[in-house]
Amino acid sequence: MSNQSAIDRLLSTINMHSHSFDEGTAHVEIHGNQVLNTTLVEGLKVESQETSRGVDVDILVEAGTVIEQPVYFCFGMLENGLQHIRMNVRFGAKAKAHFISHCSFSNATEVEHIMDADIHLEPGAEYRYFERHVHSMDSGIKVIPKAKVQLEESSRFATEFELIKGRVGLIDIDYEAECGPHSVLELLSRISGRQDDVIKIREAGKLSGEYSRGVLTSNIAVRDRAQALIQNELTATAAGAVGHVDCNEIVQDEAQAKAIPIVDVRHPKAHVTHEAAIGSVDSKQLQTLMSRGLSEDEAVEMIIQGLLRK
Amino acid sequence: MGIIELKQVSLSFEEQQILFELSMDFWEGHIHAVVGPNGAGKSTLAHTIMGLPDYRSHTGDILFAGKSIKELSIDERAKLGITLAWQEPARFNGIKVREFIRRAGDKSRGTKSPEEVLNMVGLDPGRYLDRDVDTTLSGGERKRIELASIVAMHPKVVLMDEPDSGVDIDAIQSIFDVLEWLKEHGTTVIMITHSGEVLKHADHAFLLCNGALVDKGTVEQLSSYFERKCVPCTHKNVPDEEALV
Ligand SMILES: Nc1ncnc2c1ncn2[C@@H]1O[C@H](COP(=O)(O)OP(=O)(O)OP(=O)(O)O)[C@@H](O)[C@H]1O
Ligand SMILES: [Mg+2]
Numbered sequence: 001m002s003n004q005s006a007i008d009r010l011l012s013t014i015n016m017h018s019h020s021f022d023e024g025t026a027h028v029e030i031h032g033n034q035v036l037n038t039t040l041v042e043g044l045k046v047e048s049q050e051t052s053r054g055v056d057v058d059i060l061v062e063a064g065t066v067i068e069q070p071v072y073f074c075f076g077m078l079e080n081g082l083q084h085i086r087m088n089v090r091f092g093a094k095a096k097a098h099f100i101s102h103c104s105f106s107n108a109t110e111v112e113h114i115m116d117a118d119i120h121l122e123p124g125a126e127y128r129y130f131e132r133h134v135h136s137m138d139s140g141i142k143v144i145p146k147a148k149v150q151l152e153e154s155s156r157f158a159t160e161f162e163l164i165k166g167r168v169g170l171i172d173i174d175y176e177a178e179c180g181p182h183s184v185l186e187l188l189s190r191i192s193g194r195q196d197d198v199i200k201i202r203e204a205g206k207l208s209g210e211y212s213r214g215v216l217t218s219n220i221a222v223r224d225r226a227q228a229l230i231q232n233e234l235t236a237t238a239a240g241a242v243g244h245v246d247c248n249e250i251v252q253d254e255a256q257a258k259a260i261p262i263v264d265v266r267h268p269k270a271h272v273t274h275e276a277a278i279g280s281v282d283s284k285q286l287q288t289l290m291s292r293g294l295s296e297d298e299a300v301e302m303i304i305q306g307l308l309r310k
Numbered sequence: 311m312g313i314i315e316l317k318q319v320s321l322s323f324e325e326q327q328i329l330f331e332l333s334m335d336f337w338e339g340h341i342h343a344v345v346g347p348n349g350a351g352k353s354t355l356a357h358t359i360m361g362l363p364d365y366r367s368h369t370g371d372i373l374f375a376g377k378s379i380k381e382l383s384i385d386e387r388a389k390l391g392i393t394l395a396w397q398e399p400a401r402f403n404g405i406k407v408r409e410f411i412r413r414a415g416d417k418s419r420g421t422k423s424p425e426e427v428l429n430m431v432g433l434d435p436g437r438y439l440d441r442d443v444d445t446t447l448s449g450g451e452r453k454r455i456e457l458a459s460i461v462a463m464h465p466k467v468v469l470m471d472e473p474d475s476g477v478d479i480d481a482i483q484s485i486f487d488v489l490e491w492l493k494e495h496g497t498t499v500i501m502i503t504h505s506g507e508v509l510k511h512a513d514h515a516f517l518l519c520n521g522a523l524v525d526k527g528t529v530e531q532l533s534s535y536f537e538r539k540c541v542p543c544t545h546k547n548v549p550d551e552e553a554l555v
C-alpha cells in the first residue's frame with residue numbers, strides 16, 4: 001500500500017482526509033510503528049524514530065513560536081498488535097500551540113496502545129492538548145497513557161481526553177504534573193464505558209509553585225457491567241496554590257464506579273477543594289426533562305450525553 | 311368542571327401530614343394563583359399534580375379533563391400537556407440553552423423557535439443560545455430560561471412555582487408578557503407566588519396555610535392576604551361548598 005493510501009485509510013476512520021488540512025496546518029500520521037507523514041510549520045520540530053514496538057517522537061515548539069492553527073496527530077492501528085509511542089515534548093519559553101490528537105482503533109479487535117509522554121513547558125509556554133479515541137465495538141483494546149509533565153513558571157497545560165465512541169476495553173491513565181509558580185494545570189477526561197469495560201484514571205498534580213493552580217475533572221458514564229476507578233490527587237505546598245478535584249460519574253445497570261480524591265494541603269495559604277457526584281442520574285434533572293415530555297430513557301440519555309460533552 | 315380537579319388530596323411524608331384534603335378546581339384557560347406563607351405546601355401541591363415520584367403516595371384523586379391521572383408518571387402527564395416550571399430549576403452539565411428549549415418544543419404542540427421564546431423572556435438569543443444550562447447562569451437567568459422552555463412547549467396546563475422569585479424588576483414585565491401569551495393561547499396557569507404584583511395578573515386565587523386550603527376567590531378578595539401579612543394560621547380545611555366560588 002502506498003503511503004498516501006495508507007494515510008487516507010487511517011484518516012478515513014476518523015472522518016478525515018489528507019485534503020482536510022489547510023495549507024499551513026501541521027499534521028503527523030503514525031500507523032503502528034510507521035511514521036506515514038510529517039507536515040510541519042515554522043517553529044515546530046518533530047523527529048521520529050521507528051522502533052520494533054512503535055515510534056519514538058521528539059517534539060519541540062521553539063521559544064516564542066505561536067502556532068495559530070491546531071497541530072494534528074493521528075495514531076492508529078488498523079490491524080491487531082502493539083503500538084508503543086514514546087513522546088518527548090518540549091515547549092520553549094512563551095511558545096504556544098494547540099495539539100489535536102486522534103487515536104483510531106476503529107477496525108482492530110486486539111490492540112495495545114501504550115503512550116509514554118514526557119512533557120516540559122518552559123516559562124510562559126502554553127500547551128493545549130486534546131486527545132480523541134475512536135475504538136471499535138470489540139473489547140480487546142488496551143490503552144495505557146502515561147505522562148510526566150513539568151510546568152515552569154507561568155506556563156499552562158490543559159488536556160482533554162475523550163473516549164465516547166466505541167468500547168473502552170481497558171483504559172489505564174496515569175498522569176503526573178509538577179506545577180511551578182503561577183502555572184496552570186487543567187486535566188479533563190470524558191469517558192463512556194459499557195459491557196465489561198474497565199476505566200482507571202490516576203492523576204496527580206503537585207502544586208509546588210506559589211500561586212500555581214490545578215483543576216482535575218473526570219466526567220465518566222458507566223453502564224452494563226463496566227467499572228471505573230478514579231484516583232485524582234492534588235498536593236499543594238506553596239502559598240497561594242489553589243486547586244479543585246471534580247469527579248462526576250453516572251452509574252447505570254450493574255456498573256460500578258469508585259472515586260478516591262486525595263487533597264493534600266501543606267501550606268496555610270493554599271486551598272484545595274473536591275467535589276464528587278457518583279450514582280444514578282440526578283433526579284431533579286431527570287424529572288425536569290420528563291416534565292417536558294421526554295421519556296425516562298430519553299432523559300437519561302440526554303443527561304449522559306451532556307456530561308460526556310462537557 | 312376544571313381542566314385540573316383535585317378531590318380530597320392528602321399527602322404525608324413519613325409521620326408528617328403536609329397536604330390536608332385539598333379539593334380544588336382549576337378552570338381551563340384561566341390564570342390561577344396559589345398563595346400562602348413559607349412551608350404552606352404550595353410547591354408540594356405543584357409536585358403532586360406533576361406526579362413527581364416522592365409525591366405519588368397521596369390519597370384522594372387528581373383529574374385532568376375529567377379523567378384520573380393518579381396512576382400516570384411524569385412523562386405521561388407531560389404528554390397530556392401538563393408541565394412544571396420549578397421554583398429552583400435544575401442545572402445541567404453540557405446541555406445548551408438551545409437544545410434544552412428545543413427538546414421541550416419537539417415533544418409537544420409548541421411552534422416557537424428557541425430564539426423567539428428567549429426574546430419573549432427578555433434574554434438576548436445571541437448571548438444565551440450557546441451557553442450551557444449550568445451553574446454559570448445566574449438564578450434569574452435560569453428562571454427565565456425555564457419560562458422560555460415552557461412557552462416553547464405550549465402546554466395545556468403549566469404549574470409555575472414562583473416565576474418571579476430571583477427575577478429583577480426590569481425583567482418582571484417579561485413574566486407578565488409570558489402569562490399574557492399563555493392565557494391568550496389557551497394554557498391554564500397554576501401559579502405560585504409571594505408577590506401581590508404578580509397576583510394581580512391572576513383571574514382567581516387560592517390561599518393555602520399549613521397544607522390546608524383556607525380561602526379562595528377573586529384576586530381582590532385574596533389580596534388582603536398580602537396586606538394583612540397573614541400569620542401562620544391554624545385553619546383546618548373545612549370545605550364549605552356554598553361559600554366557595
Ligand atoms: N420531600 C419532602 N420530605 C419531607 N418534608 C417535605 C418534603 N417536601 C416538602 N416537605 C415539607 O412540606 C412542607 C411544605 O413545603 P413546600 O415546599 O411545599 O412549601 P411552600 O409553600 O412551597 O413554601 P415556600 O414558600 O417556602 O416555597 C414544609 O414543611 C416542608 O419542609
Ligand atoms: Mg415553594
